[in-house]
Amino acid sequence: MFQVIYQYRDFITGSIKRDFQSRYQASFLGSAWLILQPVAMILVYTLIFSQVMKARLPEISGTFSYSIYLCSGLLTWSFFAETINSLQTLFITNANLLKKVSFPKICLPIIASLTSLINFCIIFGLFTLFLIVSGNFPNIYFIAIIPLLIIQMLFSIGLGVILGVMNVFVRDVGQFVTILLQFWFWFTPIVYVLNTLPVWARDLLSYNPMTNVIRSYQDIFVYQRWPNWESLIPVTIASLILCLFAYKMFKKHAADIVDEI
Secondary structure, eight states: HHHEEEETTHHHHHHHHHHHHHHHHHSSSSHHHHHHHHHHHHHHHHHHHHHHHHSSSSSSOOOTTHHHHHHHHHHHHHHHHHHHHHTTTHHTTHHHHHHHHOOOOHHHHHHHHHHHHHHHHHHHHHHHHHHTTTOOOOOOGGGGGGHHHHHHHHHHHHHHHHHHHHHHTHHHHHHHHHHHHHHHHHHHHTOOOOSSHHHHHHHHHHHHHHHHHHHHHHHHSOOOSSSOOOGGGHHHHHHHHHHHHHHHHHHHHHHHHHHHH
């Protein structure tokens, strides 16, 4: 697979560039929407929940504490949701390309994932700049986001490719994913603080693989400490299993996908 990526690197980079151009060239504000949309969402949530949640962040009393708490979860969740949404519609939206052009189809998930990653890096760069200017940069703990992003990407790519293959044969999957992500968001401690929930609710949310991922980002940016690496072992194992299953599933049905679309 890595040999294919290297061999078709120009095709991959060209496709990512065309995706950005086609997405924003027709709009008046262009790529500014990439920043405006998440900023608007963060402002809404901050204005609504900041006073309610401000006193419920243990050990934190800073002016921007809840805003940082919200951003650390919301930005990374948006990256996760965008990756899932891109991958689950990937083969359907690229039907003409799959039928007309001969190339390794494994390039498509790579293109979609890298496009989402670049979008995230742009927005996250602004968040990092805010942390530096406001004096809330987590120093050495910042490097912990690298393994976290790798785990998150493996999980979202594995799950997204599985859903994408299924969506070709059962179109209801796309509608199901939209509803699933809405419920999944509120079952993840992004807007609210996990410690404010009853014990039974915390135990229930512990089965959510994204709970410990998001909490790890919050540990870094809000509490400025290392994540609990042990809590990430289950989601790491699940991510590797999902990626392996997704690859085998994709390889088995690659020809059927072209016939079906």
